[in-house]
Amino acid sequence: xxxxxxxxxxxxxxxxxxxxxxxxxxxxxxxxxxxxxxxxxxxxxxxxxxxxxxxxxxxxxxxxxxxxxxxxxxxxxxxxxxxxxxxxxxxxxxxxxxxxxxxxxxxxxxxxxxxxxxxxxxxxxxxxxxxxxxxxxxxxxxxxxxxxxxxxxxxxxxxxxxxxxxxxxxxxxxxxxxxxxxxxxxxxxxxxxxxxxxxxxxxxxxxxxxxxxxxxxxxxxxxxxxxxxxxxxxxx
Amino acid sequence: xxxxxxxxxxxxxxxxxxxxxxxxxxxxxxxxxxxxxxxxxxxxxxxxxxxxxxxxxxxxxxxxxxxxxxxxxxxxxxxxxxxxxxxxxxxxxxxxxxxxxxxxxxxxxxxxxxxxxxxxxxxxxxxxxxxxxxxxxxxxxxxxxxxxxxxxxxxxxxxxxxxxxxxxxxxxxxxxxxxxxxxxxxxxxxxxxxxxxxxxxxxxxxxxxxxxxxxxxxxxxxxxxxxxxxxxxxxxxxxx
Numbered sequence: 281x282x283x284x285x286x287x288x289x290x291x292x293x294x295x296x297x298x299x300x301x302x303x304x305x306x307x308x309x310x311x312x313x314x315x316x317x318x319x320x321x322x323x324x325x326x327x328x329x330x331x332x333x334x335x336x337x338x339x340x341x342x343x344x345x346x347x348x349x350x351x352x353x354x355x356x357x358x359x360x361x362x363x364x365x366x367x368x369x370x371x372x373x374x375x376x377x378x379x380x381x382x383x384x385x386x387x388x389x390x391x392x393x394x395x396x397x398x399x400x401x402x403x404x405x406x407x408x409x410x411x412x413x414x415x416x417x418x419x420x421x422x423x424x425x426x427x428x429x430x431x432x433x434x435x436x437x438x439x440x441x442x443x444x445x446x447x448x449x450x451x452x453x454x455x456x457x458x459x460x461x462x463x464x465x466x467x468x469x470x471x472x473x474x475x476x477x478x479x480x481x482x483x484x485x486x487x488x489x490x491x492x493x494x495x496x497x498x499x500x501x502x503x504x505x506x507x508x509x510x511x512x513x514x515x516x
Numbered sequence: 517x518x519x520x521x522x523x524x525x526x527x528x529x530x531x532x533x534x535x536x537x538x539x540x541x542x543x544x545x546x547x548x549x550x551x552x553x554x555x556x557x558x559x560x561x562x563x564x565x566x567x568x569x570x571x572x573x574x575x576x577x578x579x580x581x582x583x584x585x586x587x588x589x590x591x592x593x594x595x596x597x598x599x600x601x602x603x604x605x606x607x608x609x610x611x612x613x614x615x616x617x618x619x620x621x622x623x624x625x626x627x628x629x630x631x632x633x634x635x636x637x638x639x640x641x642x643x644x645x646x647x648x649x650x651x652x653x654x655x656x657x658x659x660x661x662x663x664x665x666x667x668x669x670x671x672x673x674x675x676x677x678x679x680x681x682x683x684x685x686x687x688x689x690x691x692x693x694x695x696x697x698x699x700x701x702x703x704x705x706x707x708x709x710x711x712x713x714x715x716x717x718x719x720x721x722x723x724x725x726x727x728x729x730x731x732x733x734x735x736x737x738x739x740x741x742x743x744x745x746x747x748x749x750x751x752x753x754x755x756x
Binding site: 435 | 566594599617666
């Protein structure tokens with residue numbers, strides 16, 4: 281006799297305390313997302329600042345070090361954005377760190393480096409969206425480039441990039457499932473393991489799909505709230 | 517105070533400034549007038565190197581500031597600039613707008629700067645706006661704050677780039693009054709403006725620019741009363 285649908289879900293989630301495994305996977309997924317995002321934002325910020333600093337130099341005062349850094353940054357964003365995420369993860373795992381046993385660590389690096397390239401372009405767009413008069417005013421007061429960025433341009437750019445940054449967070453959150461392919465024990469890893477053990481893939485896969493979706497919906501709602509609050513401060 | 521020699525600036529193959537030589541003496545109020553596109557704003561922006569000259573040299577108090585080795589931030593700390601569109605920092609209160617640069621450049625401590633901001637705001641009648649944000653101010657109020665923000669750096673010289681052009685007509689007067697007071701206090705000023713009344717009243721010397729060149733320069737009474745260059749005559753007949 282075929283088991284009923286309800287029974288299949290009970291088998292996939294409740295039997296033997298399997299729900300704990302999903303939560304464990306969810307924890308790893310969230311950890312991967314947050315660490316990779318922080319790593320990506322820091323990397324992206326550095327790349328974005330280098331690239332816009334390079335573009336804004338005074339003629340005749342081109343800094344050669346900045347020129348080299350700028351070329352490196354351009355190669356970085358081109359290569360990362362031009363190759364598939366999964367291929368990059370495989371390269372990190374099997375080519376660059378073949379002896380590393382901690383696959384989550386490799387996934388941190390792979391996802392963070394990937395995200396950094398996208399975040400760099402988001403931040404660069406945000407920096408360019410701030411009226412040139414703002415940095416001119418800062419510089420005309422005698423503030424240096426970095427002070428002008430730190431106190432004047434970046435705070436204003438932040439508000440403009442928040443929607444795209446939230447989008448990047450969602451993409452990254454879902455892309456963490458690729459870590460399963462290199463043995464990272466996140467949500468998809470547990471779902472497919474359980475699916476294999478119970479000879480029934482449907483309940484665990486639908487289950488984690490619902491979990492991904494629920495978190496994305498909650499995050500989108502939070503982001504909307506934050507944006508509304510930032511907008512309110514404009515109308516003070 | 518400022519010595520400009522053979523200053524040229526081109527954007528692409530468009531020559532905006534064509535070999536300008538000028539000397540600005542301490543205490544002078546130089547007013548630059550001319551049709552739009554004549555290069556007067558570019559000339560002003562070259563003086564503190566917001567635009568990089570294509571050729572020529574600019575010296576400020578004996579230092580050749582067009583030399584790439586000069587620390588331009590230190591030079592700019594001594595030159596205030598006021599923009600057509602105010603360019604107040606919308607993410608900060610008025611007080612913070614004023615105190616940011618003096619504190620960050622090490623000119624003074626936060627408490628000193630706050631005190632200075634208070635007295636400067638009093639001077640332009642905006643004491644009650646210290647904790648407001650720029651978006652809560654009218655255009656005229658914003659521009660008065662922008663002037664005060666530049667003054668907080670205790671500059672030797674003030675540059676004004678069409679400070680009243682973006683204002684509603686009824687607010688022009690309040691900004692010009694602040695500038696007149698500043699002139700009376702002996703500040704060296706270079707003002708690009710379309711306000712001929714201001715040029716006549718405050719200017720110690722008026723430059724008429726057209727086509728990237730200074731075509732005529734004279735004290736205002738002479739320049740307005742007895743214009744010589746046909747371009748200037750034509751210009752004045754249209755604006756006066």
